[in-house]
Amino acid sequence: MGTGAGALMPAIRRAAPNAMILGVDRSDGMLRLARQKHLGSLALMDVQNLALAANRFDAAVVAFVLFHVPRPERCLSEVNRVLKPAGTVGTVTWGAERVPMANAVWDEELEAAGARVLELPATDNRACCD
Template sequence: MTIDATQNFDAAEREMWDGAAEAYAGSFARLCAHPVEGLLDAAGVRQGTHVLDVGTGTGAAALAALGRGARAVAVDADAGMVGTARRRGVDARVGVLPELPFPDGEFDALVGNFVLNHVGRPRAALAEARRVLRPAGRVAVTVWGGGRNVGMELLGRACEAAGAVAPAYLPRLDPDEDFERTADGVAGLLAGAGFGEVRCVEVGWAHRAGVEEWWSGAAAGIGSMGRLVTSQAPETVVRIRREYERLAAEFTNGEGRLVLPCTALLGSAAVR
């Protein structure tokens, strides 16, 4: 592992999310919330379950757990996200993987909805998840991967058509820390962290969003596509937006909304 690469990746993630809670809530939050119910099912979250939602964002998974009668606690690395989740009624606090501010064996279940995509040390993050779970406690995580994600492909095609070039300084996960974004790759991560009863499935859905809504997340610099867009010169961003509007017509339904097929991986396991 290259320490500098991991530190740079984590620092870039903190910078990307700083002040982005409102932009995320208005753009990609609904997309990321779709697998939440399946995530909670995989973690065995029900009435009375003491569950930790890691990387809660605006609090979607924690709120859904509360709706099931669970005792939910949440952490996020970004103070703005924590504030948003708290205003929605979530017991949230700042916590930065791979270190969690809880004792060993504190929780019955832990969920991480698209959080492993955003940490420089995903294996260490899962080992920390195992530490705070009781014996036989369950973990469930989602990551982007598997089949097509048309919404991101749409943004990528717009960038390519506009001649956008990714600058060398954009952060990349250290190759020693990376993993295959496949069911086997996620299952291998969980098994390598010492979990048993490992399972990973592909989940798919069609996300519907307004043309402006989908663009706004990228324009705010959220995610890899957002970082690519906002790293361009202003005139290139104008071209990207023009190409995006042209290409978006391929995926617009009769109500003027985008219909974007999405795929994610949902991995689950138990402490053995």
């Protein structure tokens, strides 16, 4: 979700070479750039109102999008809806050192929604929750 120009798609393809990958973004211009990478299917839609069937995906990556939508909780609710039971969602935001107050709010909202926020070592630039 929030595919943008497809910067993360090569890494996702390497991690899951046989997976069906669907990149979603609300910007047709970004999807045109992502299409040049030829790494999966792409769809133009709003992450707050996904035109996708429920319980369809094993995993979702929400990359650098939560702070761009007016209702991030709606985005996460939609992602949860399209995930299969016990599916996994990974979120990517700016590092804690850049926006510590925002990260505190995100952690609180994620935990209130039932997510378990995983703390990773400071030397690791990845973050995820399940």
